[in-house]
Structures are given as C-alpha cells and as structure tokens.
Amino acid sequence: MIRPLPLGGGAKLYYIPASRFVKFPAAKWPLLSWQPHRFPLRRPGIFALPPPARYNASLPGVRGFLCTLALFHMNTVVVLPTYNEADNLAAIVGELLALDFTELRILIVDDRSPDGTGELADALASRNPERVFVLHRQGPRGLGRSYLDGFRQALAMGAEIIVQMDADFSHSPSYLPALISALADADVAVGSRYVRGGTLDEHWSWWRRLLSWWANAIYTRMILGLRVHDGTAGFKAWSRGALEGIDLDAISSNGYVFQVEMAYVSERLGYRIVEIPIHFEDRRIGRSKMSVPVKLEAAYRTFEIRLRHRHLRPHHRRHPSILHSEV
Numbered sequence: 001m002i003r004p005l006p007l008g009g010g011a012k013l014y015y016i017p018a019s020r021f022v023k024f025p026a027a028k029w030p031l032l033s034w035q036p037h038r039f040p041l042r043r044p045g046i047f048a049l050p051p052p053a054r055y056n057a058s059l060p061g062v063r064g065f066l067c068t069l070a071l072f073h074m075n076t077v078v079v080l081p082t083y084n085e086a087d088n089l090a091a092i093v094g095e096l097l098a099l100d101f102t103e104l105r106i107l108i109v110d111d112r113s114p115d116g117t118g119e120l121a122d123a124l125a126s127r128n129p130e131r132v133f134v135l136h137r138q139g140p141r142g143l144g145r146s147y148l149d150g151f152r153q154a155l156a157m158g159a160e161i162i163v164q165m166d167a168d169f170s171h172s173p174s175y176l177p178a179l180i181s182a183l184a185d186a187d188v189a190v191g192s193r194y195v196r197g198g199t200l201d202e203h204w205s206w207w208r209r210l211l212s213w214w215a216n217a218i219y220t221r222m223i224l225g226l227r228v229h230d231g232t233a234g235f236k237a238w239s240r241g242a243l244e245g246i247d248l249d250a251i252s253s254n255g256y257v258f259q260v261e262m263a264y265v266s267e268r269l270g271y272r273i274v275e276i277p278i279h280f281e282d283r284r285i286g287r288s289k290m291s292v293p294v295k296l297e298a299a300y301r302t303f304e305i306r307l308r309h310r311h312l313r314p315h316h317r318r319h320p321s322i323l324h325s326e327v
C-alpha cells in the first residue's frame, strides 16, 4: 500500500497512491490519477524535445563526421523571400553560391517588388540556371505566404534540407554549415540570438532589444509555452521530414508571427529542435518591412495560434504518403 519513490542519492519518498482510495478516470483527471511509479508526468513523445540550448549540435566522433559530410552533399534549397531587396540580392546569392555545398540551390520568392528585385532575380537565375530559381508570387503579399509557397516549391524540387533566411544579411550565410550539420541529430535547427553565444547587433536601440526580449522570453513563453529561446527567429534549417509532417495549409499567419506559429507547431508535433547561436546583424542596406501594425498583429495572433494548434500531438504529423496521394 505504501510505495517508495526513489529520489536519487539513496533518498526515498514514501507515499500512498491516491488510487487506493478513489478511482479517477485517467483521461479526465490526468493529474489526480497520476501515479509516479506507473508513468512519468511528462509523457515521452509530446515533450520529447532535447534541451533547446545545445551549442555544438552536430554529432561527435566518426559518426558525426560522416553524417556532416553526407549532409553537405544533400539536396538543399535555401528559400529567400524578397521585397525591395535589389541592393542586397546579388551579394547574398553570390555568398550562398560560394559556400562549399555541392547540392545547394536557391529559391528566391519575390512579391512583385516595385524596385525591380524580381527582374534582378530572373537575371541571376539565367546566369546560374542549375542553382538559382525564382518564384514570382501573385495574390496578396506577405512574408508568411511567401515562405509557405517557397516551402511547397522546395519540397516539389526534391529538397532534403530546406533553409529559410532573410535576404538582407541579418542572417549571415556563414552559419549555414553549422545549421545544416545540426540536422544530423535534429529535425529543425534554429539560428538563435537568445542562447549562450548568440548576440544582437550593437546598433539596436534599447527599445528594440526590450521588445524582442519581451516577445521571446516572456510573451510567447507564457502564452504558448514555447521552449525554444528564439521563437521569432527567421533563420532555420528544416529536414524534409519535418516540413512534410506539418500541415502547411493549416498555417495561418502572414506577418513575422509566422515564425512563432511554425516554432509552436513543430514543438507540438514533437520535432527535435536545436538552437545554434548566431550574431544577428541589422540589415546592411534598405529598410525593414516590419511596422507597428505588424507587431500588434503578432501580439493578438499569438492567442489565436494557441487555440488553433494546441491539440496537436506527435501522432498528428502528416504522413508523406498522404501528401503524395494528394498531389
């Protein structure tokens, strides 16, 4: 009747299971019917994330070396959304192509930029027809919609690894090897400003720092329970399996809260996420498209995201065979 619960270091806690006195239906009263000797409170699978702040995420030893080597030769597509990035585009594409990845292709997703980014992207694609591709979006403009279209296209291009990043050098292409090798042991790798080693541009005002810290450390954590430290990060590498497992049609955000929604959904679906520290540089040229209404939208949308996706569990991952039968 009295049961011992080992606490480590030889200490034991003796308790009387509540089920001795009254039977609670476990589905209705999961906490009251909890018996520590039977199953842990955190059911494995649902919270099966590794600790998010892992700095050297790639696997160690010979296995790690071989995995990393293999990853560098995998079919990789970098999705680059652009709106008025004519001054940055050629340089960022040049830096990405100069990286040591044999199978890296770039998909520029342009939203009919008035400054001629679309035409420039076409020129870059015709110069590198094997490696640079352009998606000219029609319909309403938006970062979230652009990423979703880009992800779908990247999957259709057979990508095994899909990278998302800004085209304004806030996300340095030099981090790509670290992000991609992290996928040896994870489903999603996040370029993170808020893990040890990650830093922000020194030119950021205290107000912007405070807002970003509030959004990541307090707001999204409180409402969504996000475990990832940089929930608003837009620099991520996805394994094909993770993106296929997410129902992209159910992603509703359009502004930068899109990043939060994707982070939440991947956590709910139990994908393994690692964070790689990055230095986040302010954009070199041009202006941010982030405005006050976009920030306000993010604040109230966070609740909607919770309501929309809180039921998700790992068994809700979409199966690739379903995906193919729909195409």
Ligand SMILES: Nc1nc2c(ncn2[C@@H]2O[C@H](COP(=O)(O)OP(=O)(O)O)[C@@H](O)[C@H]2O)c(=O)[nH]1
Binding pocket: 080, 081, 082, 083, 084, 085, 109, 110, 111, 141, 142, 143, 146, 165, 166, 167, 168, 170, 256, 283, 287, 288, 289, 290
């Ligand atoms: N396709 C597309 N890209 C966008 C849109 N808004 C922003 N972007 C791109 O998304 C990236 C991040 O936008 P940015 O304005 O730098 O936002 P910030 O980094 O949060 O200040 C850049 O590469 C932009 O060109 C959009 O509506 N459509």
Ligand SMILES: [Mg+2]
Binding pocket: 166, 168, 170, 283, 288
């Ligand atoms: Mg930017």
